Amino acid sequence: DKIIVALGINSQKQCHFDIGLRIRMIEVTFSDCPTVTSAQYSGLTVDFCKEIGAKFLLRGLRTAADFEFERSIGQINKQLENGIETVFMLTQPEHTPLNSSIIRDILKHGGKVDQFVPKAAWQIIQENI
Numbered sequence: 001d002k003i004i005v006a007l008g009i010n011s012q013k014q015c016h017f018d019i020g021l022r023i024r025m026i027e028v029t030f031s032d033c034p035t036v037t038s039a040q041y042s043g044l045t046v047d048f049c050k051e052i053g054a055k056f057l058l059r060g061l062r063t064a065a066d067f068e069f070e071r072s073i074g075q076i077n078k079q080l081e082n083g084i085e086t087v088f089m090l091t092q093p094e095h096t097p098l099n100s101s102i103i104r105d106i107l108k109h110g111g112k113v114d115q116f117v118p119k120a121a122w123q124i125i126q127e128n129i
Helices: 019-029 045-052 064-080 100-108 119-127
Strands: 003-008 036-041 056-061 085-090
Touching: 003 019, 003 045, 019 036, 019 119, 036 045, 045 064, 056 064, 064 085
Parallel strands: 003 036, 056 085
Antiparallel strands: none
16 A cells, blocks of 8 residues: 655745755655655646546544545535545644745745654755755
């Protein structure tokens, strides 16, 4: 089995780094894990899952609000494609307050995020800020 870290293109989100750079961060972070790969897609997540033959979506949860949001998406995905299950994984407690908006804001104001991101990703971030 393998895990594909898939980045969906979302026109409603403003990304600090372009998708190619984010893919590179994933690849270097998991370079020692041959069962972890990365991909980008556009459109519906369930369509991407069908295209690559994935049967499970692994989603991270930090808070109860995340659960409510992800549960509704998971239920809709199940209605769209019955053969794809959504599996939830809880974050480590020390990472609960983190999200991409906070990381972006720290970077925007010249702060360091090395304690919040994988070491390999931090090296790439330093090269691109």
